[in-house]
Amino acid sequence: LMRPLRGCRGRGAVVGTVTLCLAAGWALQTPGGVSLVVPQPNINATVAQNILLSVEYSCRGVATIEWKHVSSWGTTSIVEWKSGNYVNISMVYKDRVTTFENGSIQLLNVGMRDAGYYFVTVTEEYGTNAYGTIIVNVYEIIYEDLHFVAVLFAFLAAVSAILICFMWLCNKSLHLFQKKTTHKLTASTTEEIELETIEC
Numbered sequence: 242l243m244r245p246l247r248g249c250r251g252r253g254a255v256v257g258t259v260t261l262c263l264a265a266g267w268a269l270q271t272p273g274g275v276s277l278v279v280p281q282p283n284i285n286a287t288v289a290q291n292i293l294l295s296v297e298y299s300c301r302g303v304a305t306i307e308w309k310h311v312s313s314w315g316t317t318s319i320v321e322w323k324s325g326n327y328v329n330i331s332m333v334y335k336d337r338v339t340t341f342e343n344g345s346i347q348l349l350n351v352g353m354r355d356a357g358y359y360f361v362t363v364t365e366e367y368g369t370n371a372y373g374t375i376i377v378n379v380y381e382i383i384y385e386d387l388h389f390v391a392v393l394f395a396f397l398a399a400v401s402a403i404l405i406c407f408m409w410l411c412n413k414s415l416h417l418f419q420k421k422t423t424h425k426l427t428a429s430t431t432e433e434i435e436l437e438t439i440e441c
Contacts, residue, residue, distance in 0.1 A: 286377060288353065292348050293346075303325070307364070308360070317331065320346060
C-alpha cells in the first residue's frame, strides 16, 4: 500500500508542476496589463517656455493615450491618440501640442492659464487602464524686468559719473584760467603804475 501512495504523490507533484507551468505560460501569452511611469511629477516653468510632460508606458496590446488639463478655469481635453493610429488634438491646443510614441506630450509657449494638473490615462485595448498626474507651476518672468532696470541703472550711473568728471575738469580749467587772467591783469596794472611814476 505504501508504494502506490508514493507513486500517486509523485504523479500529483508532476501534474501540479505541469499545471503550474501551463498556467504561467498561458498568463504570459494572454494579452492585458498596462504600466505607466511619470519620471517628473512636478514641473516649474516660466511664461512663454516650452515644457515636456514626460511619461513612459508599456503594454502588450494597442494603447489609447488621453491627456486632460484641470485648473481653476475648468477641465480641458488636450489630446487623445491611439499608438500608431489617429491623433485628435483639441482646438484650444492646436499648434501648441506635440505627441510622442512613449505617451509624452510637449506643450509650447505656456501661459499663466496653463498652470494646474495634467492627467494622463493609458487604456489598453483589452480594457486595462493606468493613470498619471503631473503638476505644472507657471511663473511670470519678473527677473527680465529687474535685469532691464539694473542695466538701465548702471548705464545712468556711468553717464552721471562721466558728467561729474567732465564738470570737475571744466571747473578746474576755469579756475586756472581765472588765476592766469588775474595774474596778467595784476602784472599789467603794476607796469602801468610804474610807467606813470616814471613819466611824472
